[in-house]
Amino acid sequence: MEGEITNEKILARLSRIEGQVRGVARMLDDGRYCIDVIEQITAARRALEKVALLIVQRHMNHCVKNAMAEGRGEELTEELVGSLDKFLR
Amino acid sequence: MEGEITNEKILARLSRIEGQVRGVARMLDDGRYCIDVIEQITAARRALEKVALLIVQRHMNHCVKNAMAEGRGEELTEELVGSLDKFLR
Amino acid sequence: MEGEITNEKILARLSRIEGQVRGVARMLDDGRYCIDVIEQITAARRALEKVALLIVQRHMNHCVKNAMAEGRGEELTEELVGSLDKFLR
Amino acid sequence: MEGEITNEKILARLSRIEGQVRGVARMLDDGRYCIDVIEQITAARRALEKVALLIVQRHMNHCVKNAMAEGRGEELTEELVGSLDKFLR
Numbered sequence: 001m002e003g004e005i006t007n008e009k010i011l012a013r014l015s016r017i018e019g020q021v022r023g024v025a026r027m028l029d030d031g032r033y034c035i036d037v038i039e040q041i042t043a044a045r046r047a048l049e050k051v052a053l054l055i056v057q058r059h060m061n062h063c064v065k066n067a068m069a070e071g072r073g074e075e076l077t078e079e080l081v082g083s084l085d086k087f088l089r
Numbered sequence: 090m091e092g093e094i095t096n097e098k099i100l101a102r103l104s105r106i107e108g109q110v111r112g113v114a115r116m117l118d119d120g121r122y123c124i125d126v127i128e129q130i131t132a133a134r135r136a137l138e139k140v141a142l143l144i145v146q147r148h149m150n151h152c153v154k155n156a157m158a159e160g161r162g163e164e165l166t167e168e169l170v171g172s173l174d175k176f177l178r
Numbered sequence: 179m180e181g182e183i184t185n186e187k188i189l190a191r192l193s194r195i196e197g198q199v200r201g202v203a204r205m206l207d208d209g210r211y212c213i214d215v216i217e218q219i220t221a222a223r224r225a226l227e228k229v230a231l232l233i234v235q236r237h238m239n240h241c242v243k244n245a246m247a248e249g250r251g252e253e254l255t256e257e258l259v260g261s262l263d264k265f266l267r
Numbered sequence: 268m269e270g271e272i273t274n275e276k277i278l279a280r281l282s283r284i285e286g287q288v289r290g291v292a293r294m295l296d297d298g299r300y301c302i303d304v305i306e307q308i309t310a311a312r313r314a315l316e317k318v319a320l321l322i323v324q325r326h327m328n329h330c331v332k333n334a335m336a337e338g339r340g341e342e343l344t345e346e347l348v349g350s351l352d353k354f355l356r
Contacts, residue, residue: 007117014114018107024140025103028096034148035172041141042176045134049355051113052130053348059123060344064327065335077327081320083124084351087131088316089267138266142259149255153238154246166238170231173262177227178356185295192292196285202318203281206274212326213350219319220354223312229291230308237301261302265309 005058013051020044052087056080094147102140109133141176145169183236191229198222230265234258272325280318287311319354323347 003009021044027037059080067076092098110133116126148169156165181187199222205215237258245254270276288311294304326347334343 010117011114014110014117018110021103021107021110021137025100028099028103034144034152035168037144038141038148038172038176041137041144042172045137045141045176046356048110048130048134048137050352052127052134053352053355055123055126055130056351057344057348059127060327060331060348061341063123064331065340068332068335073332074328077324079124081324081327083127083131084323085317085320087127087134088320088355139263142263142266145262146255146259149238149242149259150252153242154251157243157246162243163239166235169238170235173234174228174231177231177266188295189292192288192295196288199281199285199288199315203278206277206281212322212330213346215322216319216326216350216354219315219322220350223315223319223354226288226308226312226315230305230312233301233304233308237305241301257302261305261309265305265312 005054005061010051010054013047013054017044017047017051020047056084094143094150099140099143102136102143106133106136106140109136145173183232183239188229188232191225191232195222195225195229198225234262272321272328277318277321280314280321284311284314284318287314323351 020040024037024040024044027040064073064076064080067073109129113126113129113133116129153162153165153169156162198218202215202218202222205218242251242254242258245251287307291304291307291311294307331340331343331347334340
């Protein structure tokens, strides 16, 4: 997760994920073996997690950092941890 | 997870997930708040998990069931559990 | 996940997990670095997942297999998939 | 996740998790139904996740906050996100 996390980079990942989801649909249409379909879903899910983590990282480097400088750090930290909690569930 | 798990039902879910992923991209374009974006990713990830579970269920009701009747049940069970293991990681 | 999945094997894993959880407590007592503590929790969580998967595998090779032979396979499959769904959440 | 996150609070949670893991072992000894055992493992896993999130929250409110004030914020953020990544896998 090196370098500046630009919208362009994240949008490129999302576009690939869209393709992966379409790929799952195509595999179903083609009657591919269930385990292979699950593997493709696993890849898309993992790719979504990476995008979420990139956004978490960017959020911390900007919004949380600014909030901490202004004394509202604990508030945004609690919000972010609550969001991670929902993500895990 | 009631009724027959048809390709149609799963494809409809996948199409909604594609829309959710496009929605994440649109939110980024619109400069929406990071936590809201993560929430949308959480929804897409959860929806992908549901699709994976539907395919697991269908796999058990057909492929695993047939394999068990033919004495190859343990083999397919091990394959499925290995696939779940990768899914969790 | 080779060989017969005996209670002994699973109990040995659970005993190691108990030790890992106690290890997390000890790390907190010792004031260890947060990231190292999270890594130890990650290991314990992963080990718990492995135990869950072993029990899923055993369940399929016995309970689900018997149920399928008796025409109650779909019922137990739905129950198991519902259980995996809760596990993922 | 309200109030100061003290070691005492986290240690109390860890002690309950140890009890949950021992409970899983006892359920196996008692020959309890697989699905019930998996449910207990789910509870222990979820409780471990909550502890991990409490430590993440504390880490952000202290270590990350201090690092941000000293200009080393991005470094610790990257470390934390890498740790979350491993946690998800």
